[in-house]
Amino acid sequence: xxxxxxxxxxxxxxxxxxxxxxxxxxxxxxxxxxxxxxxxxxxxxxxxxxxxxxxxxxxxxxxxxxxxxxxxxxxxxxxxxxxxxxxxxxxxxxxxxxxxxxxxxxxxxxxxxxxxxxxxxxxxxxxxxxxxxxxxxxxxxxxx
Numbered sequence: 001x002x003x004x005x006x007x008x009x010x011x012x013x014x015x016x017x018x019x020x021x022x023x024x025x026x027x028x029x030x031x032x033x034x035x036x037x038x039x040x041x042x043x044x045x046x047x048x049x050x051x052x053x054x055x056x057x058x059x060x061x062x063x064x065x066x067x068x069x070x071x072x073x074x075x076x077x078x079x080x081x082x083x084x085x086x087x088x089x090x091x092x093x094x095x096x097x098x099x100x101x102x103x104x105x106x107x108x109x110x111x112x113x114x115x116x117x118x119x120x121x122x123x124x125x126x127x128x129x130x131x132x133x134x135x136x137x138x139x140x141x142x143x144x
Contacts, residue, residue, distance in 0.1 A: 018097050024081065025088030025096075033085045040081055095142055102135045 020040075028036040052060075063071065080100070087096040109128050115121035 018093055021084045021088050021096060022093045024085045025093070028085035029089050033082060036085050037078065037082050041078060095139070098135065098139050098142060102132070102139060105132050105135060 024036045024040055027039070031039075084096055084100070087099075091099075105128075109124055109132065111117065111119055112122040113124045
């Protein structure tokens with residue numbers, strides 16, 4: 001039951017990413033892609049700070065204990081949004097998002113298979129390869 005609830009929440013959150021992409025794609029056309037990106041992350045920082053103040057239970061000072069390469073996630077997030085803001089006006093929300101999902105699936109399969117970053121290993125298997133191939137086929141069908 002817990003997994004089902006998680007899957008539903010993840011699907012809704014995925015829908016939020018498409019909404020965000022559409023909104024920031026339009027904003028990027030009006031104010032500039034990098035300006036829209038800055039606004040997104042500025043507002044995200046403000047909201048995160050509010051949550052941190054009221055609900056935070058960790059130690060932000062512990063960031064110094066991690067290898068610096070572990071902190072690259074912020075750079076990856078900014079890069080993702082810049083690509084989405086630029087790409088959506090060019091190819092549309094659907095194609096931009098399915099392309100991103102294919103990249104996520106590919107990287108996720110490798111991370112799971114090799115156990116990178118301390119993740120429990122999960123074999124690639126035919127089902128995962130088939131799912132990736134079907135997503136690529138879906139991309140090709142949506143492009144033409």
